[in-house]
Amino acid sequence: MAQLQLEQIRKSFINGETEEEVLKGVDLALEKGEVTALVGASGSGKSTLLTIAAGLQPLTSGKVIFENQNLAELRAEQVRAIRARHFGFVFQSSHLVPFLTVREQLSKMMDIAGMKSTKHEQEAQIHRILDQVGMTHRLNAYPSSLSGGEKQRVAVARAIIHNPKVLFADEPTASLDSKRSKDTMALIQNVTKSLDMTTLTVTHDEEMLVYADRVVTMKDGQAESVESVGRFS
Amino acid sequence: MLDSSLKAEGIKVGDELSSPLFEGTFKVIDFVDNKTFNHSPVALISQETFEEMFRTDEWQLLYLPDTTETISSLQSFSKKEFLSTIPSYQAEQMTLNMIVWFLVVISGMLFAIFFYMMNVQKIGMYGILKALGIRTSDLFKMMWSQMAMITIIALLISTAISQVFQYVAPDSMPYHLTLTTTLQLSLVFAVVGFIGSTLSGFQIKKIDPLQAIQQGEA
Numbered sequence: 001m002a003q004l005q006l007e008q009i010r011k012s013f014i015n016g017e018t019e020e021e022v023l024k025g026v027d028l029a030l031e032k033g034e035v036t037a038l039v040g041a042s043g044s045g046k047s048t049l050l051t052i053a054a055g056l057q058p059l060t061s062g063k064v065i066f067e068n069q070n071l072a073e074l075r076a077e078q079v080r081a082i083r084a085r086h087f088g089f090v091f092q093s094s095h096l097v098p099f100l101t102v103r104e105q106l107s108k109m110m111d112i113a114g115m116k117s118t119k120h121e122q123e124a125q126i127h128r129i130l131d132q133v134g135m136t137h138r139l140n141a142y143p144s145s146l147s148g149g150e151k152q153r154v155a156v157a158r159a160i161i162h163n164p165k166v167l168f169a170d171e172p173t174a175s176l177d178s179k180r181s182k183d184t185m186a187l188i189q190n191v192t193k194s195l196d197m198t199t200l201t202v203t204h205d206e207e208m209l210v211y212a213d214r215v216v217t218m219k220d221g222q223a224e225s226v227e228s229v230g231r232f233s
Numbered sequence: 234m235l236d237s238s239l240k241a242e243g244i245k246v247g248d249e250l251s252s253p254l255f256e257g258t259f260k261v262i263d264f265v266d267n268k269t270f271n272h273s274p275v276a277l278i279s280q281e282t283f284e285e286m287f288r289t290d291e292w293q294l295l296y297l298p299d300t301t302e303t304i305s306s307l308q309s310f311s312k313k314e315f316l317s318t319i320p321s322y323q324a325e326q327m328t329l330n331m332i333v334w335f336l337v338v339i340s341g342m343l344f345a346i347f348f349y350m351m352n353v354q355k356i357g358m359y360g361i362l363k364a365l366g367i368r369t370s371d372l373f374k375m376m377w378s379q380m381a382m383i384t385i386i387a388l389l390i391s392t393a394i395s396q397v398f399q400y401v402a403p404d405s406m407p408y409h410l411t412l413t414t415t416l417q418l419s420l421v422f423a424v425v426g427f428i429g430s431t432l433s434g435f436q437i438k439k440i441d442p443l444q445a446i447q448q449g450e451a
């Protein structure tokens with residue numbers, strides 16, 4: 001069974017009088033160690049699908065199965081606990097906490113995830129992850145003193161510091177230039193492999209698809225999945 | 234003996250002062266603190282001099298600590314009764330009290346509004362932290378510890394300023410801020426700040442993480 005399995009996801013939004021069905025029965029299986037990229041026209045429901053998969057918004061019908069549990073049926077507190085412990089998030093903009101240093105961002109996330117580790121173990125984990133994203137030298141920097149690419153690398157570090165099982169990234173490169181975008185996507189692909197995570201990412205940029213194992217195209221409320229050429233490159 | 238506020242006018246111990254009501258001169262032998270009547274400094278003179286100056290041997294006013302004994306030709310009042318018979322005293326005290334409480338209420342409201350604004354400004358960040366899976370109770374703890382820190386710093390600064398002002402203010406100014414009053418007011422502010430931030434904290438409960446993420450995209 002896939003790490004995260006979406007079955008017959010339906011989602012409607014009610015805009016005044018009219019009801020708009022954005023997702024019309026989407027099936028999707030996200031496998032361990034794979035990067036899945038969601039593509040599609042603006043408004044096709046990519047972000048909606050990603051946030052439903054992450055337990056961030058209710059669905060009209062369907063199942064989101066993570067470790068034999070259907071997130072759609074769990075209580076909000078249980079979903080929160082799963083998000084904290086097992087999911088990692090990278091957003092379009094880094095959304096770091098402005099008054100915390102890089103080190104503090106990461107130790108805060110470990111606290112949120114409820115990791116029971118000693119100060120020493122925390123410190124070691126922070127160094128290991130920062131090394132992986134190449135930001136060890138900015139350990140005590142505040143977000144305001146980091147460049148856009150650096151911020152996003154710290155955001156990736158925050159998303160994986162607690163060894164999550166699933167990584168969600170909605171347009172993680174949208175605020176970066178071409179070079180930084182490739183670096184960030186390569187980094188996401190890299191950590192997915194090295195930490196054996198399951199990654200779901202949304203992108204607008206065709207160039208980024210080489211970093212995905214699987215490309216899912218959203219169209220007319222349906223998802224069509226193909227293996228990426230990047231898999232063999 | 235003169236009220237010490239007169240020192241500021243250049244009068245020293247040993248100076249000789251005169252009065253049109255008295256042939257001789259008064260020698261200043263010492264200063265006493267806080268002897269004013271309607272905010273005017275008071276000079277204390279001996280009983281004989283008084284009798285000579287005003288050509289009377291009847292006393293107008295006699296202040297006896299701890300006594301209920303009555304003296305012929307004088308009415309007796311307790312200190313409170315006495316103070317309230319001075320016509321301007323009550324009015325002045327009431328105005329002052331009203332000013333003080335008005336200021337307390339206004340600054341308390343500002344304090345509460347400040348914390349409210351601080352939280353509103355952070356709603357986006359709180360939403361992101363919620364998306365990451367933080368407990369709402371931990372968000373409240375974060376908010377309270379920040380509030381406590383700011384309140385303590387603000388109170389330390391304001392206490393310091395008011396004490397310094399107390400120290401440098403001219404003695405003739407009717408301004409006395411005791412430590413008790415300061416502590417009482419500090420407590421009031423701490424409570425008001427706590428209420429202000431907690432009330433706005435209830436918004437934190439309602440924050441939708443999804444909105445925070447999408448606002449970041451806009």
Ligand SMILES: Nc1ncnc2c1ncn2[C@@H]1O[C@H](COP(=O)(O)OP(=O)(O)OP(=O)(O)O)[C@@H](O)[C@H]1O
Pocket residue numbers: 013014015022040041042043044045046047048049
């Ligand atoms: N909270 C909401 N209320 C009403 N309609 C919504 C809401 N969220 C999304 N929609 C609608 O759902 C559709 C899909 O939105 P979604 O954000 O998933 O698109 P997207 O594929 O991520 O687009 P983009 O590439 O521009 O980010 C849109 O038509 C949008 O108007």
Ligand SMILES: [Mg+2]
Pocket residue numbers: 046047048202
């Ligand atoms: Mg989107």
